[in-house]
Amino acid sequence: MIRNLHEVKLKVLVWAIESITDHHFNRVIFAKDDGDLTQMILRPKAWPNFKGEIWLIMNRLVKIEWWRLVKENRDNNRGAFLIAQSVAKGGHLSSYVATGGPRWLHDFFENEETLSFV
Structure with missing residues (x-):
């Protein structure tokens, strides 16, 4: 029942915010590769046609x-992209938070952390 890509991006952001709230995280940086949705939240007066969507998101963000x-940039957030891709294409229905994620994902982040210290 999702009509377009904008709705998908909106629902994903709402889901992410709700998940963070449910896990009781109080200090969070949401990094998105979508400039429009980001600007819509950061500069709401410039996006008057999206008041409903802005309210929907802000109503959840106030809990953080x-x-x-x-x-x-997607290249700078490759881990998140790989997780989303594995869920969409691999049919993983369990939360990686609950299960600890697959071994390749753990290895990816281990290698990424090592590279960031070089």
Whole structure:
């Protein structure tokens, strides 16, 4: 019942915010590769036709003590992209938070952390 890509992106952001709230995280940076949705939240007066969507998101963000929403290049957020891709294409229905994720994902983040210290 989702009509377009904008609705998908909106639902994903709402789901992410609700998940963070459910896990009781109070300091969060949401990094998205979508500039429009990011600007819509950060500069709501420039997006008057999206008041309903902005309210939907802000109504959830107020439950988080400190948050930032930033536009991030997909290449800089490769881990999140790989997780989303594995869920969509691999049929993983369990939460990686609950299960600890697959071994390749753990290895990916281990290698990424090692590279960031070089």
